[in-house]
Amino acid sequence: MDFAKSTVARISFEGLKPEDGLSNQRVEIIVFLAAMFILPFVLLKLMRRPKLKLPPSPPAYPIIGHLHLLGKLPHHSIANIAKTYGEIYSLRLGSVPAIVVTTPEMAKEFLLTHDKIWASRTVRDVSGYYLSYNHTGIAFAPFTPVWRNLRKICTSELFTQKRMEASQGVRDVEMQCMIRSILNDANQRRLIDLKLEVNALTANVVTRMVLNKRFMRCVDSTAEEESRAQQFKEIMKDHFTLQGIFMIGDYIPWLRPLDLGGKEKRMKALRKRLDAFLNEILDDHEVKRAKGPIAEEDQDMIDVLLNEMHQQDPNEPHKMDLNNIKSTILNMFAGGTDTATITIEWAMSELLRNPPIMAKLKAELDALIGQDRRVRETDVPNLPYLQAITKETFRLHPAGPLLVPHESTHDCEVAGYRIPAGTRLFVNIYAIGRSSKAWDRPLEFDPERFMTGPDASVDTKGKHYRLLPFGTGRRGCPGMSLGLLLVQFTLAALVHALDWSLPPGMDPEDVDMTEACGLKVPREHALSLNAKPRAAAQFY
Numbered sequence: 001m002d003f004a005k006s007t008v009a010r011i012s013f014e015g016l017k018p019e020d021g022l023s024n025q026r027v028e029i030i031v032f033l034a035a036m037f038i039l040p041f042v043l044l045k046l047m048r049r050p051k052l053k054l055p056p057s058p059p060a061y062p063i064i065g066h067l068h069l070l071g072k073l074p075h076h077s078i079a080n081i082a083k084t085y086g087e088i089y090s091l092r093l094g095s096v097p098a099i100v101v102t103t104p105e106m107a108k109e110f111l112l113t114h115d116k117i118w119a120s121r122t123v124r125d126v127s128g129y130y131l132s133y134n135h136t137g138i139a140f141a142p143f144t145p146v147w148r149n150l151r152k153i154c155t156s157e158l159f160t161q162k163r164m165e166a167s168q169g170v171r172d173v174e175m176q177c178m179i180r181s182i183l184n185d186a187n188q189r190r191l192i193d194l195k196l197e198v199n200a201l202t203a204n205v206v207t208r209m210v211l212n213k214r215f216m217r218c219v220d221s222t223a224e225e226e227s228r229a230q231q232f233k234e235i236m237k238d239h240f241t242l243q244g245i246f247m248i249g250d251y252i253p254w255l256r257p258l259d260l261g262g263k264e265k266r267m268k269a270l271r272k273r274l275d276a277f278l279n280e281i282l283d284d285h286e287v288k289r290a291k292g293p294i295a296e297e298d299q300d301m302i303d304v305l306l307n308e309m310h311q312q313d314p315n316e317p318h319k320m321d322l323n324n325i326k327s328t329i330l331n332m333f334a335g336g337t338d339t340a341t342i343t344i345e346w347a348m349s350e351l352l353r354n355p356p357i358m359a360k361l362k363a364e365l366d367a368l369i370g371q372d373r374r375v376r377e378t379d380v381p382n383l384p385y386l387q388a389i390t391k392e393t394f395r396l397h398p399a400g401p402l403l404v405p406h407e408s409t410h411d412c413e414v415a416g417y418r419i420p421a422g423t424r425l426f427v428n429i430y431a432i433g434r435s436s437k438a439w440d441r442p443l444e445f446d447p448e449r450f451m452t453g454p455d456a457s458v459d460t461k462g463k464h465y466r467l468l469p470f471g472t473g474r475r476g477c478p479g480m481s482l483g484l485l486l487v488q489f490t491l492a493a494l495v496h497a498l499d500w501s502l503p504p505g506m507d508p509e510d511v512d513m514t515e516a517c518g519l520k521v522p523r524e525h526a527l528s529l530n531a532k533p534r535a536a537a538q539f540y
């Protein structure tokens with residue numbers, strides 16, 4: 001080897017005098033000896049370090065792993081498994097590794113201490129591919145710069161206090177529509193299907209905020225508007241059904257080509273209808289944009305997202321595109337309407353099962369508002385018992401009992417275990433809400449707990465790991481303020497304007513509380529009720 005030409009030689013010899021070379025050599029020898037001394041200690045320490053393992057796990061079957069343990073209501077089944085395997089345990093769902101946590105302390109470890117590692121989502125599920133534009137929308141996108149950008153736009157542009165205040169009129173008008181529609185049925189002595197009514201309200205509020213259109217209860221609409229509304233209702237019904245459906249191919253990928261039950265085929269067909277529908281909406285918005293700048297107060301969420309897309313730096317490597325926008329629109333519909341409707345339905349079920357609580361809420365509303373005007377959104381902060389009822393509903397009936405599953409991007413050490421990258425995380429907020437370690441008399445619906453005593457300071461905003469209906473941290477719900485307001489305002493209006501009762505022959509303890517299955521957990525059976533107008537009903 002020609003030593004003088006080697007890199008090491010160049011570093012050592014170039015520009016140095018002979019005596020510098022000597023002192024350099026001495027330094028190298030000292031470094032070498034020191035390394036020889038230290039290296040064995042480092043190696044020994046590494047070898048002595050306990051090898052971390054996965055959290056405990058129930059016995060698994062080949063191929064399916066623990067899939068058979070999930071049952072019809074996974075949040076119940078995995079809460080039961082926790083009784084044997086503790087607050088953190090691992091599962092293998094087919095080929096998908098998963099971790100389940102069921103205490104506030106563990107929720108904090110994952111969603112606060114190690115939040116960044118667990119802020120991603122899976123990109124393997126078939127429904128996310130077809131129905132969420134290959135996981136490009138805010139709710140199902142993995143933890144990438146594009147998602148971070150979408151999230152930033154959401155918090156700094158879409159869900160600001162200013163925008164919430166500007167859309168107050170929309171919610172007020174829609175609330176009046178809902179109460180009038182209920183009165184219409186009540187006057188004809190028809191039972192009220194609460195879900196139908198509330199769903200029309202929440203869907204109209206969200207679609208008006210997202211794309212400045214209402215699709216439900218279109219009384220004075222043209223034939224074209226009516227047909228679009230009908231199309232929207234059908235598409236969203238299929239979307240909600242198929243998005244939450246269990247797909248065996250998500251867990252055992254070699255079964256995917258068989259498309260058992262033809263679900264993938266249905267998703268493919270729905271994707272086409274969805275795309276055509278969303279393209280029409282986006283085209284309308286582009287035509288409006290082309291006519292000139294739109295005043296800030298007149299911009300809906302799609303206008304804001306299109307502005308952001310058109311104003312991007314062309315050299316930006318992680319640009320937002322039309323798929324990100326379409327997918328995010330769908331996420332807003334799915335995230336915003338169902339969740340609030342489910343919560344309101346559960347709250348009303350509890351109020352009908354507990355007449356003294358209903359009476360106390362009515363008294364609070366009458367004391368603040370009286371019977372000679374309608375409820376306003378701005379009344380909500382002055383109704384502490386209403387807020388306590390909402391918290392108690394979220395505690396016992398979280399709309400998303402396992403949040404939206406997170407996924408890890410790196411290996412993570414938690415509670416003495418080592419969990420590999422690519423693991424799915426289920427935080428069982430349903431089990432936390434019903435845990436006797438976290439709550440006194442956990443199965444009792446008792447809003448008083450949030451009025452006085454140690455739980456009075458607990459809120460739902462993500463700082464109290466005992467109560468996380470909106471999740472928390474990087475992936476926490478960006479629509480929390482809107483969701484909370486929708487639930488509280490609607491409950492207030494329903495109870496203030498109407499007297500509710502169960503159908504003849506049914507007692508409070510007969511109210512069926514069976515849950516339906518899915519990622520979100522609504523009532524299994526419709527809540528059909530009698531309603532009679534109170535004096536304030538005339539103001540709607």
Ligand code: HEM
Nearest residue numbers: 138139335336339340400403404469470471475477479483
């Ligand atoms: C009572 C009403 C609501 C409840 C209970 C609720 C609950 C949740 C939960 C549990 C998550 C998942 C958090 C996690 O993965 O850690 C979530 C995410 C999300 N929610 Fe909500 N939500 C509600 C209302 C809304 C509304 C009104 C909107 C918008 C119109 C909305 C939009 C979203 C979006 C876009 C995400 C995904 C965020 C992300 O992955 O970065 N939600 N919500």
